[in-house]
Amino acid sequence: ARITEDAEARILLEASESSYRKGGASASINGESISKEAVMNKLHRLEFPALKTVEKKELRTLYIDADEDHVALQYLEKKGDIRNPRINTVMPWIIYVYEGVEGDEEGRPHLINPKYFGGVYDGQEAGGRLWTEVLEYLDEAYDLDAVERIYINGDGAAWIRTGEKIIPKSKYALDKYHMHKYIIAATSHLEDSAE
Numbered sequence: 001a002r003i004t005e006d007a008e009a010r011i012l013l014e015a016s017e018s019s020y021r022k023g024g025a026s027a028s029i030n031g032e033s034i035s036k037e038a039v040m041n042k043l044h045r046l047e048f049p050a051l052k053t054v055e056k057k058e059l060r061t062l063y064i065d066a067d068e069d070h071v072a073l074q075y076l077e078k079k080g081d082i083r084n085p086r087i088n089t090v091m092p093w094i095i096y097v098y099e100g101v102e103g104d105e106e107g108r109p110h111l112i113n114p115k116y117f118g119g120v121y122d123g124q125e126a127g128g129r130l131w132t133e134v135l136e137y138l139d140e141a142y143d144l145d146a147v148e149r150i151y152i153n154g155d156g157a158a159w160i161r162t163g164e165k166i167i168p169k170s171k172y173a174l175d176k177y178h179m180h181k182y183i184i185a186a187t188s189h190l191e192d193s194a195e
Helices: 005-017 020-026 036-044 126-141 158-166 176-187
Strands: 061-068 093-098 101-103 109-111 115-119 149-154 170-174
Touching: 005 020, 005 036, 020 036, 061 158, 093 126, 115 126, 126 158, 149 158, 158 170, 170 176
Parallel strands: 061 149, 149 170
Antiparallel strands: 061 093, 093 115, 101 109
């Protein structure tokens, strides 16, 4: 069934403020609502142009943290798919660019002007696509000629190390969490020999 432009606008407005189900119901003038799955598909197909930064900042140092997360899925491929529940996970990649860290009144650290990137990526070229998106942002937001060094912090995964090849003036550094983890693993046996 075709949806009029007016109905589509009502769907998107209501779904953005409440739920897919209510969005589908708001488009109906004859009592037949659009399914929440159809509303979800319509929303997920939308593409928004990235906002352009007008003035480029001049900084000497930038920081990029990159990591992956493990997210449990309710279903692997489709609703009701409960076979192999142990592999119902995805690993989204997360990258954030920031200008430094500052403390608030209570001394808690906060990132200065963070910009976040991420998603679920597949394939060998996926890391390159994500890092290219980061590079495009850096080029729009910062005067890269003025930047002396960009530190890429992470656990050393191949997709993270790809950033060093794509981001100019970048240097990989093992992040604090993983460095601490590896130091503990490498030195845990020394406690026994101290006696």
